[in-house]
Amino acid sequence: MSKYTKLIASVLLTSTILIAGCGAATVPTTTNEATGEQITITDFNDRAITVNGVPDKIAALSIGETNIIYSLEGSLVGRPTTDVPLQWDSSYDVREIGTTHEVDLEQIAYVKPQVVLAHNIMNEKDVAKLESIGAKVVLTSGNSVADIQRQITLFGELLQKQSKAEQLVAEIDSKLTELAAESKASVPALIVYGAPGTFMAALPNSLAGDLLSLSGGTNIAADYPQLASYPQYATLDMERIVKSNPQAIFIMTHADPDDVKDSFIREMEASSAWNSIDAVKNGRIEVLPAELFGSNPGTRITESLDYMSKALHP
Numbered sequence: 001m002s003k004y005t006k007l008i009a010s011v012l013l014t015s016t017i018l019i020a021g022c023g024a025a026t027v028p029t030t031t032n033e034a035t036g037e038q039i040t041i042t043d044f045n046d047r048a049i050t051v052n053g054v055p056d057k058i059a060a061l062s063i064g065e066t067n068i069i070y071s072l073e074g075s076l077v078g079r080p081t082t083d084v085p086l087q088w089d090s091s092y093d094v095r096e097i098g099t100t101h102e103v104d105l106e107q108i109a110y111v112k113p114q115v116v117l118a119h120n121i122m123n124e125k126d127v128a129k130l131e132s133i134g135a136k137v138v139l140t141s142g143n144s145v146a147d148i149q150r151q152i153t154l155f156g157e158l159l160q161k162q163s164k165a166e167q168l169v170a171e172i173d174s175k176l177t178e179l180a181a182e183s184k185a186s187v188p189a190l191i192v193y194g195a196p197g198t199f200m201a202a203l204p205n206s207l208a209g210d211l212l213s214l215s216g217g218t219n220i221a222a223d224y225p226q227l228a229s230y231p232q233y234a235t236l237d238m239e240r241i242v243k244s245n246p247q248a249i250f251i252m253t254h255a256d257p258d259d260v261k262d263s264f265i266r267e268m269e270a271s272s273a274w275n276s277i278d279a280v281k282n283g284r285i286e287v288l289p290a291e292l293f294g295s296n297p298g299t300r301i302t303e304s305l306d307y308m309s310k311a312l313h314p
Contacts, residue, residue: 064296142296
């Protein structure tokens, strides 16, 4: 081999090594990190969450977050365990990972999510153990329509689907404008959260209370003292309920709706005071659909508003 040929071979070998070395430094660790761009969002607890590129492995612990992610054209590797009907058929094929009330760490570890969507109060205690399996935790909640719009905007940033998020938020604004333009008398109403043997009044700072107000109702429990353990709810005060005389009573539940309604009616029958209330006399006691009122319904909140408006003004 001539000196010239050896020189060319040496240059080529050196170039190959340099290129290979540069390539090794930029190999992505997830499928969406090829650009190396970082996305930073701030969750409802003012925590800055940074991910390397758009995450394609997300787990959600509640129905609302599930619906929002799919509405933003995303998908999940883990979804909440629930008997409530889901909006997206494709989400039924996703592995169940527990709920905001009972996190299944084993199942979450199995699906290896990059991001877990959790509740800003109930799951704050779970952040450390979720991070210990390599997941970033985004804490949010849906205690009002405004909260749900904020969730949509936040998840839109996470998925880099800002335009779609703006569209979804605008649709909710449009529904609110539509309801506000309707000239209907406000209806005094009571919203009861129930499980067999346990009933509480929903306050205005709950999602159900917010939906009632925005749909043309007056919450007769607005000034009831909140429960320390459940600040969105209050103890039922029979004397005050009779005095307020609600025209409609709505029951929301996560449990079997028929059982809960039967249990509530039995409780009413045990107290003659209920019989003096217009809602009881006129048979205006209704169990609300769990998928729209039992928890945060995500992007289906427009359906919740429609349902409540029609229930208040039949």
